[in-house]
Amino acid sequence: MLNDHRDLYNAALVERRDAYRMGGVSIRYGDQSAQLKDVRADDADQARWSFSSQQATLRRVDRAFAGFFRRVRSGEKPGYPRFKGPGRFDTVEWPKDGDGCRWDSQPDNPTSRVRLQGVGHVKVRQHRPVAGRVKTVSVKREGDRWYVLLSCDDVPVQPLPPTGSTVGVDLGVASLVTVSEGRQIGNPRFLKRAAGQLTAAQRDLARKKHRSKRRRKAVARLAARHRKVRRQRLDLAHKAALTLVRDHDVIAAEALNIAGMTRRARARPDPDYPGRFLPNGQSAKAGLNRSILDAGWGVFLTVLRAKAESAGRTVVEVDARHTSQRCAACGHVAPGNRVTQAVFRCLACGHAAHADVNAAVNILRAGLARQADAQAA
Numbered sequence: 001m002l003n004d005h006r007d008l009y010n011a012a013l014v015e016r017r018d019a020y021r022m023g024g025v026s027i028r029y030g031d032q033s034a035q036l037k038d039v040r041a042d043d044a045d046q047a048r049w050s051f052s053s054q055q056a057t058l059r060r061v062d063r064a065f066a067g068f069f070r071r072v073r074s075g076e077k078p079g080y081p082r083f084k085g086p087g088r089f090d091t092v093e094w095p096k097d098g099d100g101c102r103w104d105s106q107p108d109n110p111t112s113r114v115r116l117q118g119v120g121h122v123k124v125r126q127h128r129p130v131a132g133r134v135k136t137v138s139v140k141r142e143g144d145r146w147y148v149l150l151s152c153d154d155v156p157v158q159p160l161p162p163t164g165s166t167v168g169v170d171l172g173v174a175s176l177v178t179v180s181e182g183r184q185i186g187n188p189r190f191l192k193r194a195a196g197q198l199t200a201a202q203r204d205l206a207r208k209k210h211r212s213k214r215r216r217k218a219v220a221r222l223a224a225r226h227r228k229v230r231r232q233r234l235d236l237a238h239k240a241a242l243t244l245v246r247d248h249d250v251i252a253a254e255a256l257n258i259a260g261m262t263r264r265a266r267a268r269p270d271p272d273y274p275g276r277f278l279p280n281g282q283s284a285k286a287g288l289n290r291s292i293l294d295a296g297w298g299v300f301l302t303v304l305r306a307k308a309e310s311a312g313r314t315v316v317e318v319d320a321r322h323t324s325q326r327c328a329a330c331g332h333v334a335p336g337n338r339v340t341q342a343v344f345r346c347l348a349c350g351h352a353a354h355a356d357v358n359a360a361v362n363i364l365r366a367g368l369a370r371q372a373d374a375q376a377a
């Protein structure tokens with residue numbers, strides 16, 4: 001099924017490319033979707049799979065081109081959409097449960113199953129109960145494992161009782177989260193270790209001969225490492241977010257895109273190969289470290305927002321510029337205030353604190369100010 005979807009994706013890509021090269025014509029999603037009927041009539045392999053899932057694949061081509069044109073317009077390095085080689089196409093999506101797929105296809109059976117058109121009923125090991133009404137269903141291959149991903153509507157909200165507490169959080173390197181009251185949550189030590197292992201696995205892969213059995217094994221090992229890092233990162237994010245949401249009504253955090261531009265050398269994800277990164281001017285190891293941490297912060301904020309929403313809590317995202325250099329006691333801003341990565345000592349008033357706690361206090365203050373503005377408006 002993945003291979004046929006990959007063929008469809010590549011064919012749609014070729015069509016767009018050729019039309020553009022020959023006549024400067026751009027082909028749209030609607031044009032390609034209209035051809036699906038004929039494609040299915042001519043190709044018995046394609047006809048086996050769900051029409052809607054094929055439309056979803058064509059929409060992916062559309063998104064790839066939309067991204068390309070957006071990058072051209074904004075003057076970025078455009079990166080023309082690429083062909084998906086074998087093993088580079090891992091997901092099929094069904095936009096609507098019940099249309100070419102059915103989640104919980106045998107409700108009376110104690111084992112969950114998903115029915116996929118052209119495949120049949122597939123046993124699923126469910127990691128947690130499904131909340132709400134299933135909207136979309138995706139199947140994803142990761143190395144030698146397969147996952148079913150569900151997105152749901154009408155997920156019931158379970159508000160937590162108010163605590164009267166507000167908090168600011170700083171996202172950092174030594175610990176994932178430092179709270180304005182001084183607590184630190186989630187030591188991402190494993191991320192550093194993982195960066196080392198990933199670099200080693202990548203180097204190992206580069207040494208293997210093309211199309212050899214050993215190379216295939218090295219690819220599988222690298223994929224397994226990536227998978228493990230993702231799991232660990234997600235686990236850490238869930239634990240940290242749960243603690244925060246349980247204890248506080250309002251959580252102020254830095255808006256990552258703003259912080260990223262000013263504070264950190266950004267990792268540059270390769271648009272064509274999720275999980276891979278382009279050179280960003282730092283050494284490979286430092287870049288990988290950075291990118292793993294960056295992804296960790298992004299995942300954490302996503303999880304935090306979702307948990308806060310379902311618990312009836314508020315997350316305020318603030319511009320975190322200068323929060324690491326500003327004194328939380330007197331407001332004096334100077335790079336010299338930050339003595340080391342961990343130590344903050346104000347050059348004006350002498351206030352001393354853990355650098356991340358000082359930043360978290362500033363973020364809390366900025367968050368409360370923003371909230372007050374929003375309420376006044």
Ligand SMILES: [Zn+2]
Pocket residue numbers: 327328329330331332346347348349350351
């Ligand atoms: Zn001060």
